[in-house]
Amino acid sequence: xxxxxxxxxxGLKIEPMEQFTIKPLFGDGPIEWYTPxxxxxxxxxxxxxxxxxxxxxxxxxxxxxxxxxxxxxxLYGFIxxxxxEVAGHEGLRFFPYIMTLFMFVLLSNxxxxxxTSFSTxxxxxxxxxxxxxxxxxxxxxxxxRKGIGFLSMFxxxxxxxxxxxxxxxxxxxxxxxxxxxxxxxxxxxxMAGHAVIKVFAGFAGVMGVxxxxxxASITAIFGLELLVSAVQAYVFTILTCVYLRDAVxxxxx
Amino acid sequence: MDAAAAAEFALMGKYIGAGLATIGxxxxxxxxxxxxxxxxxxxxxxxxxxxxxxxxxxxxIAFAEAxxxxxxxxxxxLMFAV
Numbered sequence: 049x050x051x052x053x054x055x056x057x058x059g060l061k062i063e064p065m066e067q068f069t070i071k072p073l074f075g076d077g078p079i080e081w082y083t084p085x086x087x088x089x090x091x092x093x094x095x096x097x098x099x100x101x102x103x104x105x106x107x108x109x110x111x112x113x114x115x116x117x118x119x120x121x122x123l124y125g126f127i128x129x130x131x132x133e134v135a136g137h138e139g140l141r142f143f144p145y146i147m148t149l150f151m152f153v154l155l156s157n158x159x160x161x162x163x164t165s166f167s168t169x170x171x172x173x174x175x176x177x178x179x180x181x182x183x184x185x186x187x188x189x190x191x192x193r194k195g196i197g198f199l200s201m202f203x204x205x206x207x208x209x210x211x212x213x214x215x216x217x218x219x220x221x222x223x224x225x226x227x228x229x230x231x232x233x234x235x236x237x238x239m240a241g242h243a244v245i246k247v248f249a250g251f252a253g254v255m256g257v258x259x260x261x262x263x264a265s266i267t268a269i270f271g272l273e274l275l276v277s278a279v280q281a282y283v284f285t286i287l288t289c290v291y292l293r294d295a296v297x298x299x300x301x
Numbered sequence: 302m303d304a305a306a307a308a309e310f311a312l313m314g315k316y317i318g319a320g321l322a323t324i325g326x327x328x329x330x331x332x333x334x335x336x337x338x339x340x341x342x343x344x345x346x347x348x349x350x351x352x353x354x355x356x357x358x359x360x361x362i363a364f365a366e367a368x369x370x371x372x373x374x375x376x377x378x379l380m381f382a383v
Binding site (some may be wrong): 134287 | 366367
């Protein structure tokens with residue numbers, strides 16, 4: 049009773065998860081921590097792209113900005129305003145970190161949309177590292193700025209006394225689940241989008257003339273995925289600001 | 302039950318469980334739609350206040366979506382890790 053569903057379907061060959069495998073760039077040796085892989089290549093490309101957008105385009109600053117300078121200024125102003133509104137004025141100390149996060153995630157998402165490229169933010173290892181850094185930053189900064197008073201975040205003073213221990217347990221669980229949901233939200237969204245495109249591409253291979261339908265669907269989903277790339281970068285950043293507000297902002301949230 | 306049959310049975314349970322876990326995504330869909338719909342109805346009543354609430358909209362959607370993502374995570378764990 050062997051399971052051979054793939055073979056039974058004839059020419060239909062769909063491997064939506066194959067695109068997420070990490071391969072070494074040169075040869076096919078074992079992957080050590082120092083091996084250059086397709087993931088490191090595309091992370092490096094993302095860093096170069098961020099540098100090109102933010103540093104090179106603002107090299108010749110002008111009163112009337114060029115197109116590149118306009119893009120850099122708009123992105124800077126957008127994130128600056130968001131940090132000030134969500135994390136408060138004190139949160140602006142962390143603006144460089146949040147801007148770096150936003151640009152890296154945005155460019156990784158968008159570069160991952162190029163066909164045959166590798167989408168680094170669909171790897172839970174990458175998003176998990178980013179989310180864990182945010183979690184550690186928030187925890188350390190919270191204890192550094194508020195001392196033991198940071199724990200009052202879990203003791204909801206506005207609730208009835210009988211409910212407070214239960215709420216404290218719930219708040220504590222939701223605090224430690226943050227890095228998990230923060231990372232899987234980004235990685236899961238990107239991975240699901242890319243897998244859906246691959247599934248439709250598999251349909252297009254076997255449908256003959258009727259494959260215009262899946263190809264049109266791929267075009268529509270690709271547009272949706274461009275939107276998702278930008279929105280998920282925005283959501284990742286704004287959640288970082290929300291978490292940071294607990295650490296630097298006033299007590300009630 | 303011999304060992305081979307038990308292994309096949311476990312495989313069946315794994316795939317059924319992964320399929321059942323995706324039902325949770327429907328809950329996330331209800332939650333996100335609820336937030337977006339209420340935002341839209343509020344924004345149409347008072348359009349001048351809408352741009353200031355965009356951040357709250359996205360944070361609410363993100364929190365509602367997180368619970369759907371946990372069911373997706375369970376499906377992934379069942380498929381590839383168990």
